[in-house]
Amino acid sequence: MTEDGDAATLGDAATLEDIVFAYERGVTLPAAEEFPPPDGEVPDPDERGGAVLRGVDLSLPAGSFTVVMGASGGGKSTLLRTFNGIVPDFLNGSFAGSVEVFDRSVPDSRVPEMADAVGMVLQDYESQLFGTSVGAELAFGPENLAVDPADIGERIDDSLSLSGLDDLDRGRPPSALSGGQKQRLVVAGVLANRPDLLVLDEPTSDLDPLGTREVLSVVRDLADGTGAARWSGPDTIVTVTHDVEAALLADRAVLLRGGQVYRAGPLREVFTDVEALRSARVGVPPVVEAFDRLGWERERLPVTVDDAADAVVEADLAWRPPATDSGGEGDGDSLPGVPAGTGTDVGDPLFELEGVVHEYETDRRTVRAVDGVDLTVREGEAVAVVGHNGSGKTTLAKHLNGLLAPDEGTALWRGRPVDDRSMAEVGRSVGFVFQNPDHQLFAETVAEEVRFGPENFGLAGDELDRRVAEAVETVGLDGQEDADPFAMSKGQRQRVALASVLATDPDAIVFDEPTTGLDAAQRGRFMDLVARLNREDGVTVVMVTHDMGTVARYAPRTVVMSDGRKVADRPTRRLFADETALSEWRLRPPQAVALSNRLAETVGPADALPALSVGELVAGLEGAATGEGTDTNTDADARRETERGTSTGPVASERGDSP
Amino acid sequence: MSSSPSLYVDRATPLHRLTARSKLALLVGVFTVAYVFDHPLWVAVPLVGSFVALVLAGGWRNFRRLAYIVGALFVVGFVVWPSFTPAGGPVVVDLPVVRLTRRELLFALGRSERIAAFVVGGLVFVTTTSNEEIVAGLRSLGLPYAFCFALGTALRLFPTLLGATSTVRQAQAARGHEVGRGGPIERLRSYVPLLVPVLMSAVRDVQTQSMALEARGFDTRGERSFYDRRTFGGADWAVTLFGLALVVGGVGLSVLGYGNV
Numbered sequence: 001m002t003e004d005g006d007a008a009t010l011g012d013a014a015t016l017e018d019i020v021f022a023y024e025r026g027v028t029l030p031a032a033e034e035f036p037p038p039d040g041e042v043p044d045p046d047e048r049g050g051a052v053l054r055g056v057d058l059s060l061p062a063g064s065f066t067v068v069m070g071a072s073g074g075g076k077s078t079l080l081r082t083f084n085g086i087v088p089d090f091l092n093g094s095f096a097g098s099v100e101v102f103d104r105s106v107p108d109s110r111v112p113e114m115a116d117a118v119g120m121v122l123q124d125y126e127s128q129l130f131g132t133s134v135g136a137e138l139a140f141g142p143e144n145l146a147v148d149p150a151d152i153g154e155r156i157d158d159s160l161s162l163s164g165l166d167d168l169d170r171g172r173p174p175s176a177l178s179g180g181q182k183q184r185l186v187v188a189g190v191l192a193n194r195p196d197l198l199v200l201d202e203p204t205s206d207l208d209p210l211g212t213r214e215v216l217s218v219v220r221d222l223a224d225g226t227g228a229a230r231w232s233g234p235d236t237i238v239t240v241t242h243d244v245e246a247a248l249l250a251d252r253a254v255l256l257r258g259g260q261v262y263r264a265g266p267l268r269e270v271f272t273d274v275e276a277l278r279s280a281r282v283g284v285p286p287v288v289e290a291f292d293r294l295g296w297e298r299e300r301l302p303v304t305v306d307d308a309a310d311a312v313v314e315a316d317l318a319w320r321p322p323a324t325d326s327g328g329e330g331d332g333d334s335l336p337g338v339p340a341g342t343g344t345d346v347g348d349p350l351f352e353l354e355g356v357v358h359e360y361e362t363d364r365r366t367v368r369a370v371d372g373v374d375l376t377v378r379e380g381e382a383v384a385v386v387g388h389n390g391s392g393k394t395t396l397a398k399h400l401n402g403l404l405a406p407d408e409g410t411a412l413w414r415g416r417p418v419d420d421r422s423m424a425e426v427g428r429s430v431g432f433v434f435q436n437p438d439h440q441l442f443a444e445t446v447a448e449e450v451r452f453g454p455e456n457f458g459l460a461g462d463e464l465d466r467r468v469a470e471a472v473e474t475v476g477l478d479g480q481e482d483a484d485p486f487a488m489s490k491g492q493r494q495r496v497a498l499a500s501v502l503a504t505d506p507d508a509i510v511f512d513e514p515t516t517g518l519d520a521a522q523r524g525r526f527m528d529l530v531a532r533l534n535r536e537d538g539v540t541v542v543m544v545t546h547d548m549g550t551v552a553r554y555a556p557r558t559v560v561m562s563d564g565r566k567v568a569d570r571p572t573r574r575l576f577a578d579e580t581a582l583s584e585w586r587l588r589p590p591q592a593v594a595l596s597n598r599l600a601e602t603v604g605p606a607d608a609l610p611a612l613s614v615g616e617l618v619a620g621l622e623g624a625a626t627g628e629g630t631d632t633n634t635d636a637d638a639r640r641e642t643e644r645g646t647s648t649g650p651v652a653s654e655r656g657d658s659p
Numbered sequence: 660m661s662s663s664p665s666l667y668v669d670r671a672t673p674l675h676r677l678t679a680r681s682k683l684a685l686l687v688g689v690f691t692v693a694y695v696f697d698h699p700l701w702v703a704v705p706l707v708g709s710f711v712a713l714v715l716a717g718g719w720r721n722f723r724r725l726a727y728i729v730g731a732l733f734v735v736g737f738v739v740w741p742s743f744t745p746a747g748g749p750v751v752v753d754l755p756v757v758r759l760t761r762r763e764l765l766f767a768l769g770r771s772e773r774i775a776a777f778v779v780g781g782l783v784f785v786t787t788t789s790n791e792e793i794v795a796g797l798r799s800l801g802l803p804y805a806f807c808f809a810l811g812t813a814l815r816l817f818p819t820l821l822g823a824t825s826t827v828r829q830a831q832a833a834r835g836h837e838v839g840r841g842g843p844i845e846r847l848r849s850y851v852p853l854l855v856p857v858l859m860s861a862v863r864d865v866q867t868q869s870m871a872l873e874a875r876g877f878d879t880r881g882e883r884s885f886y887d888r889r890t891f892g893g894a895d896w897a898v899t900l901f902g903l904a905l906v907v908g909g910v911g912l913s914v915l916g917y918g919n920v
Contacts (some may be wrong), residue, residue: 084872115876125865126819128871130812131787132667139886144876152886173669190745193876202691359721403829424835438863439823441828456835486859500834636737 012084012100013197013236018057019097021078021087022230025096027051034262042258052078054259056097065237067247067267070256071281073489076215077238080199083238084118085111102196116145119234120194121436123202125183126404128641131197134160135170137185141193157190158231162186163218173411176534179389194231200239204246205516208546209389210586212246218310220249230615241520244283245591247271247358248304255280272301286549286592290617298338305591309598312621319599321608322616323573338640349378350508350540352402358395369395372409372563381506382534382541384555384572386548388586391561394435394542397510400542401430428457431501435513437493446472446496447481453504467471471503475529491522498529507532508540523547527554552576552612560585573609592617666785666818668717673894674787675716679796679894681902687786688905693776697911698919699768706776709783717787722779724821728777734772744920759842765920795888805879812868827856837902 001602018032032055033115036042037131060066068076081087081214081303085106087205088095093296099106102117122128125228131137136531138156160166163184167176181205182420200219214241222233241247253265253270257280263270271277274292284292285307295501312319352531355656358370369392375401377383385393398404399411402418411418411601443449459467472478475495480488485496492512501509514530515523533539545551551558558575560568560583566576576582576593593610596617611617669675674682697785713722722729747762748824759767788796790811797807831852838849912918 067698071906077800084874086874090870090873109872110878111870112876112878112881115874118874120725120874121873122867124867130790130868130872130875132669132791135887138790140877141875143884144878144881146882146884151884173667189875214801282806389670398829401833403833424837427833427835432830434830434833437825438859439699439783439826440834441859442852452836453834456837495834504834603818654788 008636011062013062013064014058014060014099014101014238016056016058016079016082017084017098017147017600019079019095019099020051021075021093021095022051023051023091023093025093026308029094029096030095031055032057032156036258038256038260038262040259050505051220052093053082054261056256056260058254058264060238060250061234064252065250066239066252066254067250068240068254068256069237069242069247069280070262070280072491072517074256074281074519075259076256078203079202080120080238080240081201082106083197084114084120086120086564100192100194115141115193115195117192118191118199119193119196120199121183121186121201121203121460125186125206126314128186128189129174129182131189133171134165134168134174134185137174137189138170139193141189142581145193150634155194159188159191161163162191162222162231162233163223169196176212179207180214180406183211183215183232187215187218191233195199196235198234198237200237202240202242202517204243205275206392208586209548209588210388212243212546213588216246216249217220223249223251223397229369232550242283242314242517242523244285244520246426248285255282268303272298281521283523286590286614286617287595289614290592290595290621293618294621295613303428304540305598308595309602312599313602317621319603319605319608321596321600321605322620323609324605325577325607325609346381348413349376349479350379350381350414351375351377351542352408352412352415353396353409354412356399356406356411357408358392358399359407360405368564370399370406373561373564373566375559375566375569377508377540377542379540380534380538381557382531382555382556383543384551385542385561386529386546386551386558387561387585388495392564393557394512396511396561397542397544399434400508400510401432402426403418403432403528422458427453428504429431429507431504431509433494433497433501433504433511433514435516437490437497440497440500441485441493441623444478444484445482446485448649449485449496450499450503453500457504467505471499474502474533476525477498490517491526492521494518494522494526495529498526506539508542511541511543511545513545514543515545515550523550530554548588548593552593560587562586564631573612577609596620666721666782666814667789668721668786670717672716672787672788674712674783674892676891677787677890677898678895679792680799680891681898682784682788682900683800684899685905686780686902686908688779688902690777691906692909693780695913696919697766697769698918699765699772701833701918702769702776706772706779709776709779713779713783713786716783716787718782720787721782723832724818725778725782729775732774732778733771734773735906740767740770762920769920773806790815793890795885803879806844808877812892816861816864819864820857823860823864824853824857827860830856834879 020027020029030052035054050375051654053628056079068079070076070462078087081091082099083106088107089111095107101114105612129137130140138159139152139241142155144154156170156584160168165181165184166420174182175183197445204215207215219237219239223237225232239250247253248267248271250267252265253267254261262280263273263276271285272288274284274288285303287305288301288303291308292444297556303310350635353373353375356370356373357368359368360368373396383562387393395404397648401517403419405419413421413426413430441449443452447468450471451464454464454467472481475498477499478497479490482656487495488496511530513528520524527550530541534541543555555572558570559566560575568581576589577597579589579597589610592614593612596608596610600606610619687704689709693702696702713719741759741763744763744766746760748760750758751761751764752759793814794811796809797810798804836852838853839846840849
């Protein structure tokens with residue numbers, strides 16, 4: 001039951017038939033055909049329980065590069081783990097069905113037996129590095145396969161070359177590498193086993209934009225077969241990602257919904273099916289969404305920035321940017337931090353960092369993680385802090401509520417040094433939501449977890465109950481107060497963590513990578529909630545993130561950190577207009593921004609500032625297409641309104657702006 | 660920025676250049692000297708020697724990471740050990756709550772130094788020996804590869820666990836949690852919000868690592884090869900003989916009555 005005819009012509013690297021899998025052991029599984037088809041109503045992965053995979057039929061044509069996407073908790077990673085026998089050999093829940101990889105029956109094989117045929121790269125690179133040097137790391141796999149030591153050196157050279165790490169010192173410890181280099185080293189370690197099928201499970205979600213680009217470039221080269229002379233790399237690649245722009249590098253796409261294959265086929269065919277993407281809780285590429293909202297036929301929809309820029313020229317469209325450098329909206333130029341376009345007033349300084357320095361020691365030297373940073377955040381602002389892995393952004397953020405004390409300089413909260421106050425005093429006013437909710441969850445129920453903070457701050461009785469109920473309701477978990485947080489999805493656990501902070505009724509919340517691991521729908525829901533808290537309740541928001549789409553849409557002001565220093569502090573629109581500087585800081589703009597910057601170059605005006613959302617992109621192209629003439633104050637106001645809608649509302653409300 | 664998850668410090672010192680086997684022989688010699696003598700001046704020799712070697716090998720940061728453990732063991736030992744030896748000699752400490760004779764004082768000091776020497780000596784070994792070398796060294800002593808690898812991995816996991824503990828402590832502190840507040844029961848309970856996330860993280864990490872290991876072909880049942888292993892050279896023989904000499908010399912001097920309280 002393959003989904004298209006490619007397999008017939010190319011042959012299949014892997015074939016899955018009637019796969020049903022539940023993590024619970026000893027469950028009597030229904031037959032694959034007993035599950036309802038994925039086109040109808042399907043339960044949310046967060047709530048459905050039972051089998052994760054519900055009758056999956058899928059083929060990977062030999063030589064293909066396939067991306068698998070779908071909702072968080074929807075079975076993507078589980079599916080990938082069937083290719084090398086992690087399911088059912090390692091994660092031995094309840095399994096039924098057949099998996100064949102290069103004519104080997106995977107369910108009849110042990111995971112190590114598949115290691116010469118299938119290489120697997122997981123998201124967390126730290127957990128996959130076992131060697132104390134680059135050489136030892138790369139030798140580990142071939143040693144496991146009992147490869148002749150005389151041949152291992154050659155394999156090390158080849159895998160480093162394929163991973164773009166030729167110049168890396170073989171004796172260097174992996175801990176000394178950047179995030180992107182570490183993940184490429186993991187890829188190299190897997191390639192040293194010379195697998196024919198490479199499986200990548202969210203390989204870039206912990207990486208900064210540059211590290212992401214480095215890893216994706218390696219994967220794309222592998223897919224193209226432009227590798228080392230002795231071995232050109234794996235024949236077939238399959239990856240899971242939530243990053244839509246990363247997905248566009250693949251040749252084929254598979255959407256999972258309801259634990260089954262919902263759509264599968266050539267990438268363009270799948271990624272122009274906007275309704276299917278939304279139904280599968282996959283982010284629609286901004287370029288596709290923009291032209292879909294402009295009413296273009298599906299067959300003509302561009303998918304990439306290059307395609308879209310060409311399409312605009314071919315269709316002879318003009319580009320009317322949302323603002324220009326010389327007299328547009330202004331974007332709060334006079335005062336960094338004014339949340340342009342949000343309509344929110346900012347108040348007095350809340351956080352003031354002056355000359356903050358923070359150092360820590362490694363086994364070789366003292367590292368200045370934060371190097372003389374000045375930063376003021378005012379009441380009511382929503383500020384993003386971005387930068388490459390190791391740029392010091394999280395370390396900086398931890399000075400805002402006194403989790404870290406500066407080695408030099410001062411950190412003030414409402415004009416008073418943070419370290420003059422107790423953690424309890426600061427924590428009551430400044431919430432901190434950590435990247436990984438599992439680093440704070442410990443209680444047996446959601447309610448107990450949410451009560452923990454306010455109880456520590458001395459709240460009790462009816463007031464405590466009211467706060468807990470409000471916080472749980474705000475994050476949309478009402479009715480689940482008695483649920484076990486450990487049994488919830490990552491998105492739900494993230495919301496429990498937020499509720500536990502909201503219950504303390506803070507004036508400001510600092511988020512560390514709030515969207516990591518969330519699918520498009522969860523990300524939108526979570527960030528809309530954050531935006532609502534900022535706009536309606538006046539909660540000041542500081543978010544540390546690598547997600548440039550989130551920055552563009554939710555943070556009017558952005559601070560850039562690089563090598564411990566603050567190198568930029570600008571309105572986000574102005575920051576994203578300067579792609580050269582972004583590149584120097586190892587950052588990349590999101591697709592909507594990249595397209596509008598490209599349009600400014602190709603069709604003008606040259607001083608255009610970029611669109612930050614699909615809504616603005618549509619407004620700029622729509623007005624131009626219908627020949628509404630040049631920019632007017634009324635038009636600019638209308639666009640600002642559009643921005644407000646797209647900045648605060650869920651995707652559905654943004655679509656309400658569409659023609 | 661991540662710090663090294665391993666206690667191994669990559670340097671090119673003479674200790675680093677030795678094989679794990681010869682370092683193990685030296686370690687046995689140092690431990691023997693620390694074990695057979697009671698007098699703090701004699702036990703101070705392996706302790707100070709190990710400490711100097713640790714610093715020269717670039718392990719000062721590792722010592723700082725574990726200094727509180729060494730300090731705690733030292734203090735607890737110093738308090739407890741006087742109960743295990745008969746009093747003797749003049750009274751050197753005479754306070755309302757404690758009365759120590761010279762013999763009790765020296766005995767307690769010597770025993771505490773011994774524990775510290777074991778910890779610092781072990782630190783020298785893991786600071787100068789990579790996981791791969793440890794595994795190879797233990798294997799060459801006839802131990803099963805799976806056991807050796809598990810030991811090497813456990814050493815690697817220890818600092819990771821410390822890092823996770825620090826993050827969890829920060830996460831709970833941000834919610835106003837203070838560890839060790841109140842009476843004994845409350846104090847114990849105050850560790851629950853730390854221990855549960857740390858243990859859950861550790862379980863998840865171990866599962867991910869196990870999965871990644873098997874996916875890379877790691878198998879305790881099958882054959883494996885070894886790449887670029889160091890050969891046992893002249894310096895290794897010299898150090899091994901020196902370790903042996905420490906064992907023989909230490910035991911001999913102890914039997915002759917040297918270094919006792």
